[in-house]
Amino acid sequence: xYKMMLSDLDETLLIGQHVPVFNQEAIREAKKHGLRFxxxxxxxxxxxxxxxxxxGTYDMPGEYSICFNGGLVVENKDFKILHFQxxxxxxxxKCFDYGCKENLCMLVFTLDCCYIYNPDEFEVNxxxxxxxxxxxxxxxxxxxxxNESIAKILLVKxxxxxxxxxxxxxYQNIGDQVELTFSSNRYLECNAIGINKGVGLKWLAxxxxxxxxxxxxxxxxxxxxxxxxxxxxGACVSCAHDDIKEISDYVCExxxxxxxxxxxxEKFVLKGVEDGI
Numbered sequence: 279x280y281k282m283m284l285s286d287l288d289e290t291l292l293i294g295q296h297v298p299v300f301n302q303e304a305i306r307e308a309k310k311h312g313l314r315f316x317x318x319x320x321x322x323x324x325x326x327x328x329x330x331x332x333x334g335t336y337d338m339p340g341e342y343s344i345c346f347n348g349g350l351v352v353e354n355k356d357f358k359i360l361h362f363q364x365x366x367x368x369x370x371x372k373c374f375d376y377g378c379k380e381n382l383c384m385l386v387f388t389l390d391c392c393y394i395y396n397p398d399e400f401e402v403n404x405x406x407x408x409x410x411x412x413x414x415x416x417x418x419x420x421x422x423x424x425n426e427s428i429a430k431i432l433l434v435k436x437x438x439x440x441x442x443x444x445x446x447x448x449y450q451n452i453g454d455q456v457e458l459t460f461s462s463n464r465y466l467e468c469n470a471i472g473i474n475k476g477v478g479l480k481w482l483a484x485x486x487x488x489x490x491x492x493x494x495x496x497x498x499x500x501x502x503x504x505x506x507x508x509x510x511x512g513a514c515v516s517c518a519h520d521d522i523k524e525i526s527d528y529v530c531e532x533x534x535x536x537x538x539x540x541x542x543x544e545k546f547v548l549k550g551v552e553d554g555i
Contacts, residue, residue: 281314283314322346324390342360348474348476361481387431388426434466
């Protein structure tokens with residue numbers, strides 16, 4: 279039987295900012311049979327409290343979350359930090375300079391705050407909706423971040439072809455120093471080199487003494503690929519990009535808003551219980 283399941287949030291577990299009831303019910307039933315359900319997200323731990331409440335793991339000992347695309351692993355009780363690997367300030371500056379050159383909206387995340395540069399109204403409103411501790415910055419000053427615990431920076435553009443070209447340009451110059459992935463069809467995410475959700479999955483599995491073959495991961499986008507590959511069973515929602523479907527062990531029949539997470543739980547966790555596996 280699978281012992282741990284990781285799920286991405288946006289376009290996977292959530293509809294809007296909430297876990298739909300059908301996913302909540304499936305998670306609760308799976309937890310009764312010993313499955314650990316772990317949120318694996320690009321978001322800060324300070325942005326997921328209401329979500330954890332909906333799945334019943336908020337402020338609970340022995341429950342865990344993976345944040346910042348694997349850069350942070352916390353135990354949900356008091357959001358105790360178990361593992362953190364952030365982005366060096368000098369590398370932040372290199373990524374930041376690309377965003378400045380392209381006049382992009384940028385989101386810099388520290389452990390305590392999200393700083394929004396060259397603010398995009400949609401991104402500001404989204405962070406308000408997510409109850410994110412944030413500050414809007416109208417100049418390009420970053421010196422105050424030198425002594426902060428920087429988690430990552432996002433470069434924002436609603437044009438994936440553009441972001442892929444920018445990613446390729448950045449790879450040529452700093453690709454051996456930063457981890458570059460995409461999410462939500464508008465973010466180019468820059469983490470410390472070697473940081474991804476797959477690494478977060480492996481770290482937590484090792485910490486909990488869970489065999490990697492006994493894990494499931496489900497997602498929808500490119501920042502989920504590493505955990506989909508790493509998990510014993512890697513799944514994606516029906517609307518995932520074709521190249522993500524190709525690397526997945528299981529492609530859901532349903533989309534995120536139709537119950538893809540529920541589908542995986544019922545097919546691979548609860549059915550196994552029924553069959554005595």
